Amino acid sequence: MEELQSKVEELQHLLQEKRHxxxxxxxxxxxxxxxxxGFQQQELEQKGKEESRRLLYQMLTR
Incomplete structure (x- = not known):
């Protein structure tokens, strides 16, 4: 019985470690x-800036 109790305690300890x-x-x-x-947001912002620059360049070169 003590061996079984010891095994239960060991398994409970292992379960607690796994939960952690x-x-x-x-x-x-x-x-x-x-x-x-954050990276995706930076990428979107960069693409937006590039698109703005491209549109501005197109407008200025017409």
């Missing part, structure tokens, strides 16, 4: 998603 790892990975995933969104 999942939580850390979830936080890291969210952080990386925010970074990617």
């Amino acid at each position: 790892q999942v939580h850390k990975l979830d936080l890291e995933g969210r952080r990386l998603q925010e970074v990617m969104q």
Whole structure:
């Protein structure tokens, strides 16, 4: 019986560790998603600036 109780405690400990790892990975995933969104926003802004420059150039060279 003690052996079974010891095994249960060990498994509970492992489960808690795995839950902690999942939580850390979830936080890291969210952080990386925010970074990617920042890059995408910068890319959109850059494309918008390039398009504005192109249109301005077209208007000035007519």
